[in-house]
Amino acid sequence: MLSERRLEVLRAIVQDYVGTEEPVGSKALTERHKLGVSPATVRNDMAVLEDEGYIAQPHTSAGRIPTDKGYRLFVDRLAGVKPLSSPERRAIQNFLDGAVDLDDVVGRTVRLLAQLTRQVAVVQYPSLTRSTVRHVELLALAPARLMLVLITDTGRVEQRMVDAPAPFGEAALADLRARLNSRVVGRRFADVPQLVQDLPESFETDDRGTVQVVLATLLETLVEETEERLMIGGTANLTRFGHDFPLTIRPVLEALEEQVVLLKLLGEANESGMTVRIGHENAYEGLNSTSVVSVGYGSGGEAVAKLGVVGPTRMDYPGTMGAVRAVARYVGQILAES
Amino acid sequence: MLSERRLEVLRAIVQDYVGTEEPVGSKALTERHKLGVSPATVRNDMAVLEDEGYIAQPHTSAGRIPTDKGYRLFVDRLAGVKPLSSPERRAIQNFLDGAVDLDDVVGRTVRLLAQLTRQVAVVQYPSLTRSTVRHVELLALAPARLMLVLITDTGRVEQRMVDAPAPFGEAALADLRARLNSRVVGRRFADVPQLVQDLPESFETDDRGTVQVVLATLLETLVEETEERLMIGGTANLTRFGHDFPLTIRPVLEALEEQVVLLKLLGEANESGMTVRIGHENAYEGLNSTSVVSVGYGSGGEAVAKLGVVGPTRMDYPGTMGAVRAVARYVGQILAES
DNA sequence: TCTGGCACTCGGGCAGCCCGAGTGCCAGCA
């Protein structure tokens, strides 16, 4: 167990290093922080912290920098979440209030988050599986060509073409549309399959095939779209990464293009609370020198999707966590209103 | 007017510099290319080319590199468009054929283009203004809450919420839906405004307000969506930019996030043929050290949108142009089929 | 008009040097 003062030293190291990007030495520490002890004492503390693996020296005769383990301790025990200032809060609200549709909400959120944190922002679109159905529409573009449109309570719209095995009359179409809606509107997507299971039976033999194809397409859409979409922004902030950055930045850019990786990353995050993954805690190798701060957001009490930021392990955790949390909250509000 | 041989020297310089990324000297040139003259002669030619502004020296006692003007001449007069190999063509077709919807087509296109050219790819979604209407759908989510869904011939779907000033009956809704569709289906978006102009008059006074709001929303959607959407990919290729690249890459990343800038960039491109903008020819300052190769694509003979790549001015122009042209062609085919 | 020769320039890389920040250790003191 580390003494109170040693924790204080660790905190000071993290803060200084985040600020200056340079290894911090014992003397500088005592000058910038009121630790009440001499550099020599700090040196002893640092030696202990290094033994325990919380800090490291890039090379002899250099200051110390925090390790992933050090940041972890800092986040868990030494740092709170820094709330945003009220002007910032107002700015967020104003900015998000102007959104006209879901794409716009997500787009604005991603820009906002990138700007606030000066890092790369990732926002997941509200998930289909947790959403409820607001409406299902079925259009005949040609006698045997239908279009299926799915509208969610979060405003998301998905459409699919359906090629019917046989021409499908306008009456049958209206019938199917009505029955489909009466069964699924307001229900969760996850429950849809069993709700429509027996629908084909109530149709005439001629139409049954088409109904089945339509339902199959609907269910398929639900499954496919479980691979969620997401939007990223603020990649220009990657240039603030560090000196050695051509090596660091490349795998990060690659990771950001792999939506699968990002979704997995966000997916790993805790259901409700905020999650911080530091450096090697990230499963994906390319992100080993980055930290990911993510949190769920949703229209009600329940999270329908996640958002977060990706930045260097050397980041301002309290500030970033504050911004992420605040933005998630406001987006949730906006979604609830629409 | 430059002699044939001097042009040949310029071509050799461009090719070598693109390959090696290093200033090329007279001796190396004569060794790698069969120019049939001595280094001394080449030096004289180089001096002329430099006077004319086609090449430059980073510093005395270094080789020459092409200027923007040099690349321009190279593209205009010295280089053709390099056709893809037939395995490449087959690969493109196979890759694009698997697409399930418009988002997927665009997504695959962007990945494909980035991979083929090893540069940053930009693909614009098919434009609404040049598209035609396939269907307009109108749904009542609540008595005074409507949803307007617009479906284009390219498979794009746009939706908007409409708050009606007064409750709107199911009959009136069906009526409006039918009339709207009979007037605009198959017409170009640009023609829609005047086609629906007199619609409100044929409705009862009670409903007229709502009809007007719906139409207003429809027209607004057309205008708003003239700010097109686009998708980018291959940003990881930016790391291959050059040595000095932290300075170069930042403004490029910023430009790539400014959709407006990109759209303008693509928009400037020629209607039909391929357009190459080299270095300072790009209006946007951040892209002054990049070249943009863009071309229109479309389902018929007509271009409905554009796509292209952004890369360093030092790029393989013939190869890039070949890839861009080929991809545009296949995407056009795919769109025509769907 | 091309060519070979020659003197010149200058950036990059290498070796050597110094400087200073930072360390670990130790003896002394509360």
Next chain:
DNA sequence: TGCTGGCACTCGGGCTGCCCGAGTGCCAGA
């Protein structure tokens, strides 16, 4: 026992001076 001041030591970074070689421009001759 724990903190402190002092001291010797280490080592990376930056500066200087140097050389080398690629590349140039010019010129006289074929």
